[in-house]
Amino acid sequence: NGSILSLVQCLTCDRVSTTVETFQDLSLPIPGKEDLAKLHSAIYQNVPAKPGACGDSYAAQGWLAFIVEYIRRFVVSCTPSWFWGPVITLEDCLAAFFAADELKGDNMYSCERCKKLRNGVKYCKVLRLPEILCIHLKRFRHEVMYSFKISSHVTFPLEGLDLRPFLAKECKSQITTYDLLSVICHHGTAGSGHYIAYCQNVINGQWYEFDDQYVTEVHETVVQNAEAYVLFYRKSSEEAVRERQQVVSLAAMREPSLLRFYVSREWLNKFNTFAEPGPITNHTFLCAHGGIPPHKYHYIDDLVVILPQNVWEHLYNRFGGGPAVNHLYVCSICQVEIEALAKRRRTEIDTFIKLNKAFQAEESPSVIYCISMQWFREWEAFVKGKGKDNEPPGPIDNSRIAQVKGSGHIQLKQGADYGQISEETWVYLNNLYGGGPEIAIRQSVAQLQDPESLHGEQKIEAETRAM
Ligand SMILES: [Zn+2]
Numbered sequence: 001n002g003s004i005l006s007l008v009q010c011l012t013c014d015r016v017s018t019t020v021e022t023f024q025d026l027s028l029p030i031p032g033k034e035d036l037a038k039l040h041s042a043i044y045q046n047v048p049a050k051p052g053a054c055g056d057s058y059a060a061q062g063w064l065a066f067i068v069e070y071i072r073r074f075v076v077s078c079t080p081s082w083f084w085g086p087v088i089t090l091e092d093c094l095a096a097f098f099a100a101d102e103l104k105g106d107n108m109y110s111c112e113r114c115k116k117l118r119n120g121v122k123y124c125k126v127l128r129l130p131e132i133l134c135i136h137l138k139r140f141r142h143e144v145m146y147s148f149k150i151s152s153h154v155t156f157p158l159e160g161l162d163l164r165p166f167l168a169k170e171c172k173s174q175i176t177t178y179d180l181l182s183v184i185c186h187h188g189t190a191g192s193g194h195y196i197a198y199c200q201n202v203i204n205g206q207w208y209e210f211d212d213q214y215v216t217e218v219h220e221t222v223v224q225n226a227e228a229y230v231l232f233y234r235k236s237s238e239e240a241v242r243e244r245q246q247v248v249s250l251a252a253m254r255e256p257s258l259l260r261f262y263v264s265r266e267w268l269n270k271f272n273t274f275a276e277p278g279p280i281t282n283h284t285f286l287c288a289h290g291g292i293p294p295h296k297y298h299y300i301d302d303l304v305v306i307l308p309q310n311v312w313e314h315l316y317n318r319f320g321g322g323p324a325v326n327h328l329y330v331c332s333i334c335q336v337e338i339e340a341l342a343k344r345r346r347t348e349i350d351t352f353i354k355l356n357k358a359f360q361a362e363e364s365p366s367v368i369y370c371i372s373m374q375w376f377r378e379w380e381a382f383v384k385g386k387g388k389d390n391e392p393p394g395p396i397d398n399s400r401i402a403q404v405k406g407s408g409h410i411q412l413k414q415g416a417d418y419g420q421i422s423e424e425t426w427v428y429l430n431n432l433y434g435g436g437p438e439i440a441i442r443q444s445v446a447q448l449q450d451p452e453s454l455h456g457e458q459k460i461e462a463e464t465r466a467m
């Protein structure tokens with residue numbers, strides 16, 4: 001997944017507030033004639049639309065890019081397509097998407113520092129580039145009464161779509177260019193039409209057209225002239241391919257090595273498919289103590305791959321992460337913890353059943369304690385080994401079933417989801433878990449309870465019987 005950094009700047013006090021959002025795809029507007037003119041003038045004069053706005057990223061590309069772009073546009077403008085209006089490139093759509101938006105008039109935003117509605121500028125940058133970049137062009141506009149389609153031709157590169165101009169400073173991606181994988185096109189109007197797709201066979205580079213059940217080989221110029229609706233790009237991976245070949249040749253050297261290294265299979269799969277796999281993540285099969293968690297040991301072969309020393313060292317120097325693992329053993333610390341936890345469960349459940357049996361047998365207990373069924377179910381899941389993470393619950397939380405009277409006396413709330421337990425059980429659980437507040441019903445009061453509120457007692461009984 002990719003992520004985007006959105007910034008809003010107050011034009012009065014210059015305060016910038018930021019938010020980070022992840023994205024599955026980018027939905028780009030198709031700029032009209034006027035927007036294009038504005039975008040291009042902002043580019044050519046090297047003047048951002050607003051201070052700190054997205055225009056500055058063009059400036060960062062420097063003179064060369066500026067001149068190349070200028071010549072390209074000049075050449076493009078001399079070709080016959082000039083008659084059909086200005087050429088719109090995918091880069092223009094990206095620039096329009098990442099360009100600054102003024103927030104003014106009805107759109108003013110409330111500045112946290114000024115504590116007032118202010119004029120501002122909003123813009124965004126890419127923080128993290130995804131492995132697969134999905135770009136959706138907003139070809140359909142839906143008005144109240146009707147919908148229409150923008151069928152402007154948008155040119156797009158088959159290779160080397162560069163997202164560098166739109167990256168935030170904090171972006172860590174090394175590879176910023178993308179190659180086209182496939183294009184989905186929409187033929188027809190907003191009301192009706194159908195879709196066709198072009199996909200590349202990544203092994204031989206051949207393009208195919210998919211139209212209903214018909215698949216035909218097509219030349220790449222056909223793809224280039226398609227009226228793109230959705231585009232799928234993948235990170236240019238020439239370097240990654242070279243990297244993999246290097247690892248294969250290292251592995252084939254069969255150097256005498258005394259040490260064998262275990263590496264996360266999950267990470268190695270990433271290395272084999274992603275342009276940027278990131279640091280080695282051996283924690284996918286290790287516990288916090290550096291051993292194998294007991295529950296993972298029986299399928300450890302599915303989690304690791306054995307590497308010779310030279311391959312490990314190469315990968316480790318190149319990608320970092322780790323840690324280095326030379327032998328696999330079940331973690332004894334984890335083992336002891338698991339056994340202690342199992343024993344604790346057994347003790348708690350046995351004690352509860354014993355105390356609760358005694359409570360059920362009592363004819364008319366002088367005092368009854370109330371416990372939140374929500375907390376009780378969490379505890380029950382823990383002692384039965386069904387809880388999430390096998391973790392014990394937090395302190396007893398009776399706040400939802402308690403009601404504080406004017407006198408400060410704590411009473412049971414009407415209709416509360418609660419269970420009745422004996423004083424001994426309350427003391428036992430409260431010593432173990434703490435929390436509260438304590439809600440006790442004295443016998444005289446208990447008799448006044450309406451029958452409906454007694455259903456909690458039934459629950460505790462039913463659930464403990466099932467234990
Ligand atoms: Zn402000």
Ligand SMILES: [Zn+2]
Nearest residue numbers: 287289331334
């Ligand atoms: Zn451990």
